[in-house]
Amino acid sequence: xxxxxxxxxxxxxxxxxxxxxxxxxxxxxxxxxxxxxxxxxxxxxxxxxxxxxxxxxxxxxxxxxxxxxxxxxxxxxxxxxxxxxxxxxxxxxxxxxxxxxxxxxxxxxxxxxxxxxxxxxxxxxxxxxxxxxxxxxxxxxxxxxxxxxxxxxxxxxxxxxxxxxxxxxxxxxxxxxxxxxxxxxxxxxxxxxxxxxxxxxxxxxxxxxxxxxxxxxxxxxxxxxxxxxxxxxxxxxxxxxxxxxxxxxxxxxxxxxxxxxxxxxxxxxxxxxxxxxxxxxxxxxxxxxxxxxxxxxxxxxxxxxxxxxxxxxxxx
Numbered sequence: 001x002x003x004x005x006x007x008x009x010x011x012x013x014x015x016x017x018x019x020x021x022x023x024x025x026x027x028x029x030x031x032x033x034x035x036x037x038x039x040x041x042x043x044x045x046x047x048x049x050x051x052x053x054x055x056x057x058x059x060x061x062x063x064x065x066x067x068x069x070x071x072x073x074x075x076x077x078x079x080x081x082x083x084x085x086x087x088x089x090x091x092x093x094x095x096x097x098x099x100x101x102x103x104x105x106x107x108x109x110x111x112x113x114x115x116x117x118x119x120x121x122x123x124x125x126x127x128x129x130x131x132x133x134x135x136x137x138x139x140x141x142x143x144x145x146x147x148x149x150x151x152x153x154x155x156x157x158x159x160x161x162x163x164x165x166x167x168x169x170x171x172x173x174x175x176x177x178x179x180x181x182x183x184x185x186x187x188x189x190x191x192x193x194x195x196x197x198x199x200x201x202x203x204x205x206x207x208x209x210x211x212x213x214x215x216x217x218x219x220x221x222x223x224x225x226x227x228x229x230x231x232x233x234x235x236x237x238x239x240x241x242x243x244x245x246x247x248x249x250x251x252x253x254x255x256x257x258x259x260x261x262x263x264x265x266x267x268x269x270x271x272x273x274x275x276x277x278x279x280x281x282x283x284x285x286x287x288x289x290x291x292x293x294x295x296x297x298x299x300x301x302x303x304x305x306x307x308x309x310x311x312x313x314x315x316x
Contacts, residue, residue: 001068001180002040003171003188005316008155014175015150016124017158020168020190021107022080023072024089024306028106030056030065037071039306047092051099052106055141065134066113068179073104079166082283086302106142112179124187125175147173155191162193169193196285197222197295197315198307199232202260203275204251214244215251218282219273220295221261222314228262231269232293232315235284238300247303251276266294281307289315 009015025040035053037046046053049071072080073088087102088094111131112119119127128147137144148158150172158170169192177187199220207216217236221229239247254277264270281304287297295315 001182001188002184003173003190004184004186006189006191008159008170008191009150009172009174009189012150012155015172016128016147016175017150017153017155017170017172018109018147019145019158019162019165020171020192021070021072021145022082022168023070023085023107026069026071026106027112028056028065028067028069028108030060030063030067032062032064035060041306041308041311043306048088048094049104049106050094052104052141055138056106059136059138059142064113064115065111066118067108067136068110068112069106069108071104071106073102075166077166082301089305090303105140108136108142108144109147110179120179120181122178123175124173124177124179127179149175159191159193167193168196194285195287195315196283196301198304198312199235199282199284199295199315200229200278200309200312201251201276201280201282202229202231202278203269203273204248205234205236205269205272206274210241211244214248218247218300219265219269219275220282220284220298221278222312223310224314229260229278230263230293230314231261231265233266233290233295233298234269235282235295235298235300237298238285243300243302250280254279266292278309281305281309281312286315 027038029036035056039045073085075081084102088104111127162169172189174187201218202221203219204215205217207214217234219234221231224230256275256277259275260278283301283304285299285301286295290296
């Protein structure tokens, strides 16, 4: 189940809120036979996070549970850092040195099954109470973050806490909402402090100087509600030299002669860009959307392997 972007619900009665974590969504299936972790697009990521598997094995002690949560890599302040997490996301069998260097924790915010009981039809409040009763929080690798009633604690106050803590924002969830797997529901609303979006990489523009061997910027796109692939601008900042080299190498493998866009790109892009198959998804931070639908002040944050190009819409 996914949240729709929006503003804090008004009136707030009946709504709850959690902090929004900058990580990768993960479903944990815990059973006597072992623990498995699955990404939101049902990719088996168990081998990438052995320390989380070990912690869940000890905590659940052979019990059958289905958990929903977020894998995060805390920075030196303790705030989740997506750029740090990227060092682990693409590694199927991390070395002990990498595990020590980039810590990954599992934040559990929902329980979908307990033993033989499937909880999809239970309300959010009921599932959270069940989650609290499981006492999964070990204070270290696996944690159960708090939730608040928006009747008692305002969204504005929680957003101030999120700002001070270096978090992305909050997720508001209606207390009576059931769990709808795979659906982006209006019963969950994410309120972000820093605007972020995913975008499909459809090409690149040549670089100069130190970037001449890689690229100057990436050409980005998203799908309209009708499924047409439309340019939303480009991004030329936020890259390290190493990421530029690795991205250029990956793009060279999927070069094409014509644009994959269904609608014409802006003229400056059309004049200079070289094109690739729309197979990679980038994570982008930006300030706002211009009147013509282009990203303003975008910055590259990383490549998302947990999302497919087909599911990427236009930023809002």
